[in-house]
Amino acid sequence: MSSPYMRVNLVDDSAPANGFGDRWEARVAGAALEAERTGLTHFRLPPGKRSPFSHRHYDAEEINVVLSGSGRIKLDDRLQVVRPLDAIRVAPRVARAFEAGPDGLELLAFGPRLNGDGEPVDDPWVK
Numbered sequence: 706m707s708s709p710y711m712r713v714n715l716v717d718d719s720a721p722a723n724g725f726g727d728r729w730e731a732r733v734a735g736a737a738l739e740a741e742r743t744g745l746t747h748f749r750l751p752p753g754k755r756s757p758f759s760h761r762h763y764d765a766e767e768i769n770v771v772l773s774g775s776g777r778i779k780l781d782d783r784l785q786v787v788r789p790l791d792a793i794r795v796a797p798r799v800a801r802a803f804e805a806g807p808d809g810l811e812l813l814a815f816g817p818r819l820n821g822d823g824e825p826v827d828d829p830w831v832k
Contacts, residue, residue, distance in 0.1 A: 713737045715747050725757040735818050744818040750776065750805035759802040759828035767795045767816035775806035779830055787812075800826040 715732035725731065728750070735744040750756070759779065769778070771791045777784045778793055779802045787793065787803075787810070795801050803810060 708739075711738050728754050728757040740818060742817055744814075744816050746814045748803070748810075748812050748814065750774075750803060750810045752805055752807050752809045755804045755831050756802040757831065759800045759826040759831050760823050761800045761826055762797050762816070762819070762822045763824075764797050765816045765819050765822050766797060767801070767814055769793045769795065769801075770813045770815070772811040772813060774808045774810040776810040777804045777806075778802070779804070779828075800828065802828065802831050
């Protein structure tokens with residue numbers, strides 16, 4: 706790491722370049738911050754939209770914090786309503802995806818950066 710601290714602005718949306726710009730905004734900060742062990746992603750879903758994919762991690766635990774809006778999170782086969790300031794811990798191996806309510810959904814996802822730890826999950830709910 707080149708500096709003991711770093712600040713970046715989360716302006717770069719990676720969703721369009723990955724073909725997901727119509728479903729959400731995704732601003733990934735881990736690499737930009739030169740974080741070695743911690744990951745952070747800011748997500749914003751327009752009203753009524755769902756995550757473009759479901760995924761799970763083998764070893765990483767993740768915490769999602771709803772900043773604004775409302776919607777639902779799908780954890781394996783269970784749906785839960787989410788609202789501002791809800792913090793949702795997702796254990797390793799649990800598949801997760803989001804759906805925005807009528808006002809959209811904005812959240813932060815925090816977790817460790819473990820190379821090769823994640824995998825997409827085939828889930829018709831997000832298609």
